[in-house]
Amino acid sequence: MTPETVLAHHDTAALWPAADRQGSSTTDVASAYQDALAVRALREARGERAVGYKIGFTNRTIWERYGVFAPIWGPVWDSTLTLCHGSGVVDLAGTSQPRLEPEIVFGIAATPPADPSLEDVFAGVDWLAPGFEVVQTHCADWKFxxxxxxxxxxxxxxxxxGPRMPVRQIATSGSALDAALAAAHVRLYHGDALIDEGVGANVLDGPLHALLHFVREMQRCSGAPALKAGDVVTTGTWTDAWPIEPGQTWRSERDAPFAPLTITLR
Known part of the structure; x- marks a missing residue:
């Protein structure tokens, strides 16, 4: 599929026809990133602004379920980002087969150096926060x-x-933050019903490790922009991704110091 076709399906929330799912971008990940960068350029040309990144498939416990066995990454847009103080409303209009993921989000203060260490990445983090990512696919039945x-x-x-906390109020080193996040638990509720539980270590041994992996991979991707101050990066789900519908309310609860986060879907 051409970048223009991909964007057209995105805009209309239409599934990709089986006949269009042909070519190197369906099997070659390196080629797929070049196609994704072309789609990004089309979105920027029409006025959309990338404000950060998402890292996907960092949770090894769900790799077998989805048939994807390594992390991926892509942009977050000004049109898809919502900030809140603990409870937010998200519109699902225009999404395709949406699912919900409880994650940890980092706010970036500085561009990491080339081939960074864990401590280098930590030094470039300003804040972190609980988050919910709504994920989607334009491939039928979540098969891709x-x-x-x-x-x-x-x-x-x-x-x-959700509520953003200065990172140095939580830890003064990358190793300390890594240990704290890896050990933290999350409980995911739909209404009052406990749906799933997870731990930070599910995410490539911890969200800071996920951020490190992403930075190194993006630096190796030809044509990819550098991570910069002001970007947000969400680091992957601590649980499975759960199907959602308008009218639902979901809540995540994590160990201290993280506040609960509630999302209402419309």
């Missing part, structure tokens, strides 16, 4: 190749970011 997920905007649809 890894390359197709890259072309399909890394499956990003929406991002709700």
């Amino acid at each position: 190749t890894a390359a197709e997920t890259v072309v399909d905007g890394a499956l990003h649809a929406r991002l709700l970011v």
Whole structure:
């Protein structure tokens, strides 16, 4: 599929026809990133602004379920990002087969150096927050190749970011933050019903490791822009991704110091 076709399906929330799912971008991840960058350029040309990134498939416990066995990444847009103080409303209009993921989001203060260490990445973080990412796919029944997920905007649809905490109020080093996040638990509720539970270590051994992996991979991707101050990066789900519908309310609860986060879908 051409970048123009991918964007047209995105705009109309239409599934990709089987006949169009042909070519190197369905099997070759490196080619898929170049196609994804072309789609990004089309969106920027019409006035959309990338405000950060999402990292997907960092949770190894769900790799087998979805048939994708390595992380992916793609942009978050000014039109898909919502900030809140603990409770937010997200519109699902225009999404395709949406699902919900509880994540940890980082706010970036500085561009990391080339081939950074964990401590280098930590030094470039300003804040972190609980988040909900709404993910989607334009492939029927959530059946896809890894390359197709890259072309399909890394499956990003929406991002709700909750209360933001200065990172140095939580930890004074990358190793300390890594340990704290890896050990933290999340409980995911739909209404009052507990739906799923997870732990930070599910996400490539911890969200800071996920951020490190992403930075290194993006630096190796030809034509990819550098991570910059002001960007947000959401680091992947701690649980499975759960189907959602308008009218629902979901809540995540994590160990201290993270506040609960509630999302209402319309």
